[in-house]
Amino acid sequence: xxxxxxxxxxxxxxxxxxxxxxxxxxxxxxxxxxxxxxxxxxxxxxxxxxxxxxxxxxxxxxxxxxxxxxxxxxxxxxxxxxxxxxxxxxxxxxxxxxxxxxxxxxxxxxxxxxxxxxxxxxxxxxxxxxxxxxxxxxxxxxxxxxxxxxxxxxxxx
Amino acid sequence: xxxxxxxxxxxxxxxxxxxxxxxxxxxxxxxxxxxxxxxxxxxxxxxxxxxxxxxxxxxxxxxxxxxxxxxxxxxxxxxxxxxxxxxxxxxxxxxxxxxxxxxxxxxxxxxxxxxxxxxxxxxxxxxxxxxxxxxxxxxxxxxxxxxxxxxxxxxxxxxxxxxxxxxxxxxxxxxxxxxxxxxxxxxxxxxxxxxxxxxxxxxxxxxxxxxxxxxxxxxxxxxxxxxxxxxxxxxxxxxxxxxxxxxxxxxxxxxxxxxxxxxxxxxxxxxxxxxxxxxxxxxxxxxxxxxxxxxxxxxxxxxxxxxxxxxxxxxxxxxxxxxxxxxxxxxxxxxxxxxxxxxxxxxxxxxxxxxxxxxxxxxxxxxxxxxxxx
Amino acid sequence: xxxxxxxxxxxxxxxxxxxxxxxxxxxxxxxxxxxxxxxxxxxxxxxxxxxxxxxxxxxxxxxxxxxxxxxxxxxxxxxxxxxxxxxxxxxxxxxxxxxxxxxxxxxxxxxxxxxxxxxxxxxxxxxxxxxxxxxxxxxxxxxxxxxxxxxxxxxxxxxxxxxxxxxxxxxxxxxxxxxxxxxxxxxxxxxxxxxxxxxxxxxxxxxxxxxxxxxxxxxxxxxxxxxxxxxxxxxxxxxxxxxxxxxxxxxxxxxxxxxxxxxxxxxxxxxxxxxxxxxxxxxxxxxxxxxxxxxxxxxxxxxxxxxxxxxxxxxxxxxxxxxxxx
Numbered sequence: 001x002x003x004x005x006x007x008x009x010x011x012x013x014x015x016x017x018x019x020x021x022x023x024x025x026x027x028x029x030x031x032x033x034x035x036x037x038x039x040x041x042x043x044x045x046x047x048x049x050x051x052x053x054x055x056x057x058x059x060x061x062x063x064x065x066x067x068x069x070x071x072x073x074x075x076x077x078x079x080x081x082x083x084x085x086x087x088x089x090x091x092x093x094x095x096x097x098x099x100x101x102x103x104x105x106x107x108x109x110x111x112x113x114x115x116x117x118x119x120x121x122x123x124x125x126x127x128x129x130x131x132x133x134x135x136x137x138x139x140x141x142x143x144x145x146x147x148x149x150x151x152x153x154x155x156x157x
Numbered sequence: 158x159x160x161x162x163x164x165x166x167x168x169x170x171x172x173x174x175x176x177x178x179x180x181x182x183x184x185x186x187x188x189x190x191x192x193x194x195x196x197x198x199x200x201x202x203x204x205x206x207x208x209x210x211x212x213x214x215x216x217x218x219x220x221x222x223x224x225x226x227x228x229x230x231x232x233x234x235x236x237x238x239x240x241x242x243x244x245x246x247x248x249x250x251x252x253x254x255x256x257x258x259x260x261x262x263x264x265x266x267x268x269x270x271x272x273x274x275x276x277x278x279x280x281x282x283x284x285x286x287x288x289x290x291x292x293x294x295x296x297x298x299x300x301x302x303x304x305x306x307x308x309x310x311x312x313x314x315x316x317x318x319x320x321x322x323x324x325x326x327x328x329x330x331x332x333x334x335x336x337x338x339x340x341x342x343x344x345x346x347x348x349x350x351x352x353x354x355x356x357x358x359x360x361x362x363x364x365x366x367x368x369x370x371x372x373x374x375x376x377x378x379x380x381x382x383x384x385x386x387x388x389x390x391x392x393x394x395x396x397x398x399x400x401x402x403x404x405x406x407x408x409x410x411x412x413x414x415x416x417x418x419x420x421x422x423x424x425x426x427x428x429x430x431x432x433x434x435x436x437x438x439x440x441x442x443x444x445x446x447x448x449x450x451x452x453x454x455x456x457x458x459x460x461x462x463x464x465x466x467x468x469x470x471x472x473x474x475x476x477x478x479x480x481x482x483x484x485x486x487x488x489x490x491x492x493x494x495x496x497x498x499x500x501x502x503x504x505x506x507x508x509x510x511x512x513x514x515x516x517x518x519x520x521x522x523x524x525x526x527x528x529x530x531x
Numbered sequence: 532x533x534x535x536x537x538x539x540x541x542x543x544x545x546x547x548x549x550x551x552x553x554x555x556x557x558x559x560x561x562x563x564x565x566x567x568x569x570x571x572x573x574x575x576x577x578x579x580x581x582x583x584x585x586x587x588x589x590x591x592x593x594x595x596x597x598x599x600x601x602x603x604x605x606x607x608x609x610x611x612x613x614x615x616x617x618x619x620x621x622x623x624x625x626x627x628x629x630x631x632x633x634x635x636x637x638x639x640x641x642x643x644x645x646x647x648x649x650x651x652x653x654x655x656x657x658x659x660x661x662x663x664x665x666x667x668x669x670x671x672x673x674x675x676x677x678x679x680x681x682x683x684x685x686x687x688x689x690x691x692x693x694x695x696x697x698x699x700x701x702x703x704x705x706x707x708x709x710x711x712x713x714x715x716x717x718x719x720x721x722x723x724x725x726x727x728x729x730x731x732x733x734x735x736x737x738x739x740x741x742x743x744x745x746x747x748x749x750x751x752x753x754x755x756x757x758x759x760x761x762x763x764x765x766x767x768x769x770x771x772x773x774x775x776x777x778x779x780x781x782x783x784x785x786x787x788x789x790x791x792x793x794x795x796x797x798x799x800x801x802x803x804x805x806x807x808x809x810x811x812x813x814x815x816x817x818x819x820x821x822x823x824x825x826x827x828x829x830x831x832x833x834x835x836x837x838x839x840x841x842x843x844x845x846x847x848x849x850x851x852x853x854x855x856x857x
Contacts, residue, residue: 028462029464029467030465052375056380056467056474057476061480070478072465072476072478072493074474076389076396077396078397083465101378102376102505103377106497127205128204128205129529131205138210139216143213147217147488148482148484148488155482155483156461171669285824286742286825287825289569289822293573293574356824358826361826361830362824513743513825514827516749
């Protein structure tokens, strides 16, 4: 059995009904995507860690009504990328994954400086790519020139 | 491998500022090294000297306008980035690509991969103090640049791919030049092996140096040749075949120890495998037909939703994460770059090595800093 | 008047003038040669614009260096910093005093000539340490430290190798050693010593693959990172002159000095034989530089302490025993 399916089973068990949505055709580049409550992201991510997935990418999204972080994982097997999505209010602090995946240290530093989403108990909260004294968050839709600032349901129906 | 015998007293540690202007940092990397004598206690890379805000730019440009940006992230494999972006948007917006264009793009992308590996080969041996292979490699690379220059009009930042094909058709001279180059490169490999691979000093400088364990690679998200050197055959061209890679017969070279020598061998073997792909593509390429789907609108707007598209650049798994709100401008345009993770693992690998080894390891990892800075 | 020309003092002053002129011209020529050799090894052609075959290129480069500002970093040791380049060049010049170019072309044929050369070449280390320390720069200091450790390590096998030759002729005098090779060059009798000498000499002159004190990919420029203009130029000239000295010493100790092969002179003057052999050796050193990558510091130390020193000691013992028996 592929690691991907093991993880899918596990997530189905851990998360409430309807939180996991599968993408059979791999159309959006992930096999399945799971909506995780902020408080449980550490628990879910460490389940993925135990199953042998690696944290491939992590990025923020900024909507008018909510903030979101998307974690992409992969298990080195064909077509086995999956994503975890966390929705939270802009000001809320998010638990850090740096205790589970070493790569999260830098990825979270990047998300923090570009979006201003603060990670609680992050071991190294300095800026990574921006100047060390930069107090702005360039990828927020409130910064600089933007095409549109939308609510989440306008994109994800 | 030498390791410090006892943990050093704090007052013995001093900081060496390696970079941002240093001969071996390949771009503008600055590493703050805490040293005990010549042994590294702690390494702290300082990034961002080449930050241009490509992701923000992506949100303010139409998809087509963003194409030139893509080749400016990893400038050594710009065409691969173009290719990946074209594939991502084509998949997102459902654009048909003519078969001839697919072959042209594959050939050019693999040529670009070889050119990137050749440059790495040269600079890596130069980091180890061998100057001559550098110029040999550049001599070969020059041929690739000439070939790509003929078709794309550019030698470094190509922007050759378009959504639905390529911007210019190739002619018979291109095919001849490519064939001649493959023959030439094959005849040069024995020289490279005699000069570098079999060199006793080179082997001593690379074997068991900078070992990345598979578990460490997973923790840090290392991909590309660096991961394959640990023995994990993870290559997007095989694992999630895109374009027409599933039609070619090629292998994924892997190493065993994950040391610098394995990374070197994997990259050299990858050049050979790229040659095989190019040869097969040249043989099977349709003789005529369209090279570009001209029905693509300038202000194309993919449907609402998101797409994560991963492909294999010369340095590892690269991905575009696009979120569309149905307008011609992407709502979010994130780029997952391989060097980001590949450099991050060094903070772990550097500890306990000597300064000279650190240079060897940094070179063997093959990072392009502007790609990380974006 | 006649007494002046034949006097020892006149000989010495004239010799010094010739040595100064020769060492400078030789260094300029060697820099040009190095660039040409490197160029042809690397499928390039090297300098060719200034003068015939680019011969004047290094002179022009030297003029440029002379015209550059001599920058002294603010935190550098203001007394030691300017002295270091002079210190590094001085002992190199002394070497020329005892080199046996031809039977009658030795400025001072001292009976401790061999000792004098090695004593003074050891002095170079002090100058490099002074330069690296005075720069007050971590790269320079690291380079200087490496240089001291390396030179100490390689001087021992170097001298042991030379000692095997000295044992054979029972003399430290260069002219005696060369005379002893009229029939057979010593490298045929002492191949191990000759090989050890060549390797150690490359290390002594900080040439690749032993150029770790100035490893440009690691330490930027090592001990001369902070030196600009002609101060850097002096370090540079010293390196090339040093290369000539060690090759000339190798020629006299192992390759027959001014003698032709197997006692055949072929009517060629001794000095031509001597210079030809020296330049061939220099070419070999350059060839090695443009072929090999650089060793790591601890590997370099291991090579000397664990391999070269025992080997040269064994070679010396065997030489002594054989000489006693014969």
